Amino acid sequence: MSKLYDKNAKLELINRIGFKEHFKADSWEDFNKKFFDGLAPKYDALNEVLSLGQHKRIKKKAAQRLEILPNTKILDLCTGSGDLAIQIAEKNPSCEVVGADVSEKMLEIARERGKHLKNLEFKVGDALNLPFEDNAFDVLTIGFGIRNMADLEKGLEEIKRVVKAGGKFTTLDLGKPKGWFLNFIYRIHFLTIVPFLGKTIFHRGEFNSFKYLPESSKHFPAQERLVELFELHGFKNVKNYNYMLGSIAQQIAVV
Ligand SMILES: C[S@@+](CC[C@H](N)C(=O)[O-])C[C@H]1O[C@@H](n2cnc3c(N)ncnc32)[C@H](O)[C@@H]1O
Numbered sequence: 001m002s003k004l005y006d007k008n009a010k011l012e013l014i015n016r017i018g019f020k021e022h023f024k025a026d027s028w029e030d031f032n033k034k035f036f037d038g039l040a041p042k043y044d045a046l047n048e049v050l051s052l053g054q055h056k057r058i059k060k061k062a063a064q065r066l067e068i069l070p071n072t073k074i075l076d077l078c079t080g081s082g083d084l085a086i087q088i089a090e091k092n093p094s095c096e097v098v099g100a101d102v103s104e105k106m107l108e109i110a111r112e113r114g115k116h117l118k119n120l121e122f123k124v125g126d127a128l129n130l131p132f133e134d135n136a137f138d139v140l141t142i143g144f145g146i147r148n149m150a151d152l153e154k155g156l157e158e159i160k161r162v163v164k165a166g167g168k169f170t171t172l173d174l175g176k177p178k179g180w181f182l183n184f185i186y187r188i189h190f191l192t193i194v195p196f197l198g199k200t201i202f203h204r205g206e207f208n209s210f211k212y213l214p215e216s217s218k219h220f221p222a223q224e225r226l227v228e229l230f231e232l233h234g235f236k237n238v239k240n241y242n243y244m245l246g247s248i249a250q251q252i253a254v255v
Contacts, residue, residue: 028150029126033102036080040105043081049197051248056083058243059143062172062250063088065241070094072138075162077101077127078145082110084172088141089120098137100125127155135164140255142171147220156233163255169235175242175249176222186247223249 079099
C-alpha cells in the first residue's frame with residue numbers, strides 16, 4: 001500500500017508550508033477545518049476560476065455516470081458548499097441525500113443553497129470517523145475531497161463500512177494528464193497561475209494557502225494509482241473517467 005500512497009509525505013508537506021504557525025493547528029484534522037472554514041466565503045468563486053468555469057458541468061456529468069436508482073440513500077462526503085449533494089437531490093427527488101463535512105462554515109453555505117430541497121440535509125461529519133451506522137447508504141460520493149483525508153486508507157475503510165455491499169462509491173478529484181506537453185501546461189496552471197490567483201485574489205493574512213493545492217498534487221496518487229488502491233481495498237469493478245484531458249478524473253466502484 002505504501003508505494004501507492006504515503007501519508008507521511010503529506011504531513012511533512014503541511015508542516016513545510018507553515019500551517020502550524022499560521023493556523024495554530026495541532027493536527028491535520030484541525031488544519032483542514034480551519035483552512036476550509038476560512039476559505040468558505042470565497043470557495044464557490046475560487047472554484048469557478050480554478051476550473052475555468054467547468055466544475056459544475058463536470059460534477060453534473062459525474063453524477064449522471066452513477067445512474068442513481070430511485071428511492072436510494074446517498075451520502076455526499078466532504079460536501080463543502082454542497083454542489084454535488086444539491087445536484088443529486090434535485091435530479092433524484094425520490095432519493096434521500098445527506099451531505100457531510102468537517103467545516104461548519106462550508107455547511108452553513110450548503111444549507112442556505114439547498115434549503116429549497118426536502119430530500120436533502122447537511123450534517124457535520126469527519127470522513128475518518130463517520131457519524132453513521134454500518135450499511136446506512138446505497139451510494140457515496142466525494143467531490144474534490146478525498147485528497148484532503150489525513151489517512152486515505154482509513155477513509156476507504158469508513159466508506160466500506162457505511163455503504164451497503166453492492167452499493168456504489170465515486171470520487172472526483174484532480175488527476176494527472178498523460179504526456180509531457182499536457183503535463184507541462186498542467187504544471188504551469190497549478191504551480192504558477194493557481195498560487196498567483198490565490199495570493200492576489202483569495203489571499204488570507206500572511207499565509208498563501210494556495211501553495212497547498214499544487215504541492216499536494218505532487219503527493220496525491222494519479223488516477224491509475226487510485227484505481228489500484230481502490231482495488232487493493234476490495235472495491236470491485238473500478239472504472240476511471242477523465243475530464244479536461246485528465247486534469248480531473250472520476251473513479252466509480254462497486255463496494
Ligand atoms: C475542496 S472542498 C470540496 C467541496 C465540494 N465537495 C466540491 O466539490 O466543491 C473539500 C472539502 O472537504 C472537507 N473535508 C476535509 N477533510 C474532511 C474530513 N476528514 N471529513 C469531512 N470533510 C472533510 C473540507 O472541509 C472541504 O469542505
